[in-house]
Structures are given as C-alpha cells and as structure tokens.
Amino acid sequence: MPNGAHEPADEELVRQFQTSGATADLEVLFGRHMTRVRQMIFPIVLNASDADDLAQEVFIRAARSLHDFRGEARFSTWLNRIAINTSLTFLRSRRRKPHFAGEEELAVQPAPHVSPSRAAAHGELDAAIESALARLAPELRAALTLTAIHGLKPAEAAASLGCLTATLYWRVHQARKLLRAELQDHLS
Amino acid sequence: MNPDQKLDELLRDWTHRHAPDDTALRENLQRRLAGERFLQLADATPRPPALRWVTPLLTLASVAVLIVSGYIALNLHSTPLPPTLAALTPAELAARAEVYRGVKELFGDRLTGLDLSANRLQMSLVGDDPAEARAPARPLLVRLAALESDGHGGWRPLWQKEIVTLPQEVVRVPAADGAELLCWICPTADGKLVVDTQWQNGTARDETRVVTPGRPGELIRVGAGRCRIVQSIDWLPTDGTRSS
Numbered sequence: 001m002p003n004g005a006h007e008p009a010d011e012e013l014v015r016q017f018q019t020s021g022a023t024a025d026l027e028v029l030f031g032r033h034m035t036r037v038r039q040m041i042f043p044i045v046l047n048a049s050d051a052d053d054l055a056q057e058v059f060i061r062a063a064r065s066l067h068d069f070r071g072e073a074r075f076s077t078w079l080n081r082i083a084i085n086t087s088l089t090f091l092r093s094r095r096r097k098p099h100f101a102g103e104e105e106l107a108v109q110p111a112p113h114v115s116p117s118r119a120a121a122h123g124e125l126d127a128a129i130e131s132a133l134a135r136l137a138p139e140l141r142a143a144l145t146l147t148a149i150h151g152l153k154p155a156e157a158a159a160s161l162g163c164l165t166a167t168l169y170w171r172v173h174q175a176r177k178l179l180r181a182e183l184q185d186h187l188s
Numbered sequence: 189m190n191p192d193q194k195l196d197e198l199l200r201d202w203t204h205r206h207a208p209d210d211t212a213l214r215e216n217l218q219r220r221l222a223g224e225r226f227l228q229l230a231d232a233t234p235r236p237p238a239l240r241w242v243t244p245l246l247t248l249a250s251v252a253v254l255i256v257s258g259y260i261a262l263n264l265h266s267t268p269l270p271p272t273l274a275a276l277t278p279a280e281l282a283a284r285a286e287v288y289r290g291v292k293e294l295f296g297d298r299l300t301g302l303d304l305s306a307n308r309l310q311m312s313l314v315g316d317d318p319a320e321a322r323a324p325a326r327p328l329l330v331r332l333a334a335l336e337s338d339g340h341g342g343w344r345p346l347w348q349k350e351i352v353t354l355p356q357e358v359v360r361v362p363a364a365d366g367a368e369l370l371c372w373i374c375p376t377a378d379g380k381l382v383v384d385t386q387w388q389n390g391t392a393r394d395e396t397r398v399v400t401p402g403r404p405g406e407l408i409r410v411g412a413g414r415c416r417i418v419q420s421i422d423w424l425p426t427d428g429t430r431s432s
Contacts, residue, residue, distance in 0.1 A: 023221055030221075031214060038208045043199070048206060052213065059217055068315070129202045139356075148196040149203050164358055164372045166384045166394035180191055187194050 010075035018067055026066070030059050033076065036150070037083050043145040044087040046134055054090055058083045073159060080152075080160035084142050091138045125186055132182035136175055143171035144179075275402050276329055276422045284329050285424040288352050297324055301359070302352040312357075325354045328373060328381075331420040332361060332407075343416065352424065365389070369417060371407070381421060383407060 008016070010029060017025040038055035045051055061082055069078060133141055139161075146157035147168070158168040180187060284304060291311060292299050301312035330351045335343035349361050359371040367389035374382045380398050385407045387393045395408040404420040 026221060027218060030217060034213050034217060035208065035210055038213060039203055042206055042208075043203060048208070052208060052216075055208075055213065056217055056220055060220055063221060125198075126202055126205065129198060144199070149199050162358075163356065164370055164384055164386055165392070166386050166396065167372045167374075169394075170382075170384060170396055176192055176195060179195055183195065183198065186198065187191055 011071055014066060014069055014071070014075055018069075026063060029075075030062070033079055034059070037079060040080065040083050040145055040150060041087050043133060043149060044084070044138055044141050045091060046130055046141075050090070054086055055083075058086050061086065074156075077156055077159050080146070080156075081162060084146075084161055088138050088142065128183060128186060132179050135182065136178055140171050140175040140178070143168055144175040147172050148176075274420065275404055276331060276420050278425075281329055281422060281425055284350075284352055285327075285426070288327055288424060300354055300357050301327075304350045304352065305348065312353075325356075326426060327352050327354055327424045328401075329422055329424050330359060330371065330373065332359075332369070332371070333418050334363065334369075335416045335418060336411075337414045346415070363389075367410075371419075373421065383419065383421070385417065387417070 008028075010032065013025050013029040016022070017029070034055065037058055038051055041054050041058070042048065042051035045054060058079070062079055065082075069075070073081075136144070142161060143157065146152045146160055147154065152160065154165050154168055158165045161168060163171075284302075287304065287309065288302060291302060291309075295311070295313055298313045298315070299311065300314055303310040303312070330353055331348065332351070333348040334346040336346050338344050347363070351359055351361075353359050353373070356372065356374050359373070361369040361371075363369055367387065370386040370388065372384040374384075376382055376398070380400055383397050383399050385395045385397070387395075387408055387410045389410070393408065393410060397405070397407055399405055399419065399421060402420075402422045404418060407417045407419050409416050
C-alpha cells in the first residue's frame with residue numbers, strides 16, 4: 001500500500017550527496033543496490049567470499065567518484081559498469097596472463113577445481129553450473145549475468161559492459177551455446 | 189519452454205541459492221564508508237586556481253607539439269584514398285605506432301584511441317572514473333572506407349577513416365546524413381579478429397565478420413547494397429617490426 005512518502009530517485013540522492021556530502025544519503029542509495037551488485041559479481045568471479053569483498057570495493061570506488069557523476073547514464077548503469085570493471089580487473093590480476101587473449105581463447109578455459117565438499121553441499125547441479133560457468137571467458141559470463149540472470153535490456157546491458165549491442169548479443173549467444181553443451185544433462 | 193529459457197531459469201535459481209547475507213554486507217559497507225569520510229572531505233578540497241590551469245596548459249602545449257609531429261609523420265607515409273582498400277604497409281604501421289607511443293606517454297591508460305584521418309590527430313581519452321577504467325592492451329590500426337556503387341559494376345570512394353584503437357573499444361565514425369558506423373574488434377586465439385559492425389541510420393544493422401589482420405575485406409553493405417564499408421586492420425608494431 002502506498003504510504004504517500006516521497007522515495008527519492010537514485011539520481012536525486014546522488015545530487016543530495018554531491019551537495020551535502022552526507023553519508024546518510026549514500027547509505028540509502030547504496031543500500032538499494034547492495035544485494036543486486038553482489039549478485040551481479042558472484043556469477044562472474046564464482047566465489048562467494050571474493051564477491052562479498054568486491055561488492056564492498058565497488059561501493060567504495062563509487063563513493064570516491066560520486067562527486068564526478070554527471071548523470072549522463074542512469075546511476076544503476078554507472079554502478080553496473082564499476083562492478084563489471086572491478087570484477088574483470090580482479091580476474092585479470094589473478095590470472096596473470098597476457099592482455100592479448102581473445103574471446104575464443106578465453107571462452108574455453110580449464111575447469112576449476114570444485115571440491116567434493118562444495119559439490120555435496122550444493123548438489124550436483126550447482127557444481128555442474130559452476131564448472132560450466134568457469135569454462136566461459138569472464139566477458140561472456142558478465143554478458144550472460146546481466147541479461148539472463150538480472151534481466152537487463154540489451155541496450156542497458158551493453159552500456160554496462162561498455163560494448164555495442166551487437167557485441168552483447170554475440171557474447172550472450174556464445175555463452176548460451178557453450179553452457180547448453182556443458183549442461184545438456186540438466187536441460188533435457 | 190525453449191532451452192534458453194530453461195538455461196536462464198537454472199542460472200537464476202542457482203544465483204538465488206547463493207544469495208548473500210544482506211545484513212552482514214550492509215554492516216560491512218557502513219563500516220567501510222565511515223572510514224572513507226575523511227577521504228571524501230580531502231577529495232572535495234578545492235585545488236588552488238593556479239594548479240587547476242597548469243596541467244591543462246601543459247597538456248595543450250604537448251598535444252600541439254604532437255599534432256604537428258603527427259601531421260608530419262603521417263604525411264610522409266599517407267596513401268591516397270583507394271578504390272579498393274590496400275593492406276597497411278609496414279611503413280604506415282611504423283609511422284602510426286610512433287605517433288601513438290608519443291601520445292600514450294602523455295596520457296597512459298587513459299588513452300583509448302586516436303583518429304588520424306585527413307592528416308590530423310584527435311584523441312579519445314577516458315577519465316579517472318573507475319567506470320571508465322581500461323586494462324592495458326596492444327593497439328590496432330583500423331582503416332575504414334565507404335565505397336559507393338557507380339551503377340556500372342565499379343565502386344567509387346566516399347570517405348576514409350584511419351583510427352588507432354584498442355581491442356574491444358567501440359570505434360565510432362560519423363557518416364553523411366546523420367548516419368553512424370560503429371565497430372568493435374576482438375582478437376581470437378587463432379590470430380584472427382572478430383569485427384562487429386553496426387550501421388545506424390534511423391535503424392541499426394549489425395554484421396559480424398572474422399578477419400585476418402593485414403588482409404583487407406568487406407565489413408558490411410548498407411543502403412540496399414549500394415554502399416560497402418571495407419576494412420584494413422592490423423596490429424601496430426610494438427618493437428618496430430610488423431608482427432601479424
């Protein structure tokens with residue numbers, strides 16, 4: 001039931017924070033997006049603890065840069081982009097591979113070690129999903145996460161990833177094709 | 189339910205099963221933000237006016253020098269507008285690499301591209317905003333040309349663009365009548381390049397081609413097939429040699 005109270009839009013809260021510097025505005029703003037951002041990072045980095053840490057990192061980076069936010073994109077798109085960049089940078093630094101790897105090379109990577117205890121705790125399906133996702137290039141996982149899991153429209157997902165809409169379609173198509181092959185036993 | 193819908197449902201359910209502890213996340217963030225308050229105040233402290241001007245003036249002076257040197261360097265090795273696009277020569281690649289290295293020394297990872305068309309130099313820079321951060325990558329020289337059918341089986345050139353860009357950056361080329369060409373290039377493991385092209389002219393048309401560096405070819409046909417956009421793309425040498 002509507003309570004009649006005015007819920008300020010994200011961009012309004014940003015403006016208030018830019019004017020006042022009050023962290024109360026920041027806490028309201030970030031509170032709205034905290035779970036969503038963490039759930040966006042998790043399928044990309046595939047580790048709950050890393051996802052929690054990176055989510056914190058994303059909001060700290062956002063807080064430090066919020067005075068430069070000019071509203072050229074929606075706040076959520078801007079935040080998504082920080083989350084995606086932070087996640088991909090984290091994975092790149094962990095991988096310590098040359099920067100010239102292409103999507104086809106990254107699209108099929110060695111399966112990560114999925115421990116028996118983890119598989120038992122989350123079941124065979126979860127282990128299969130995590131293993132299949134880990135074989136995708138991080139860029140493909142990010143595209144799939146934004147569209148298939150979070151339901152972003154292609155244009156917004158592309159803006160969040162900083163790529164063309166055509167690129168987004170291509171990445172999602174590739175990701176789905178590889179996942180369908182990996183998870184065929186669970187999709188029939 | 190089609191396989192994609194079922195796959196998406198599997199993924200959504202899996203994500204929900206791994207939902208975080210909201211309370212812990214919020215409390216941790218509040219603690220971190222409380223520790224950041226002094227940083228925000230420090231960031232908000234205005235710099236003295238003199239300092240605000242020195243950096244842009246130095247940058248402008250440096251860019252002016254680069255524009256002149258870039259103009260000279262490019263003039264030495266510019267090819268005329270081709271009826272069909274020629275492969276980029278080692279001398280052309282070396283000249284562009286030299287200009288790119290000079291600008292890169294000034295702007296570091298903020299530099300995402302250079303437009304070297306018509307013997308001038310325009311830079312594409314990103315800010316310090318973490319939403320815009322880019323990983324270091326090796327640049328590509330991209331030459332694009334639009335060819336229009338002469339109605340007798342031949343093709344005449346309309347325009348040509350020459351751009352240095354990084355892999356996976358969007359290349360935007362304004363065309364006539366408000367149309368725009370967008371390209372996105374991604375290297376593959378077998379040494380080829382996936383080129384996504386989008387022609388926007390009221391509506392958008394997409395085409396994806398896999399191309400070999402240094403081998404010119406068509407990217408997309410637009411205007412009911414009367415106009416071809418062709419490419420010649422190659423890696424810029426990093427050590428003075430052609431490596432594709």
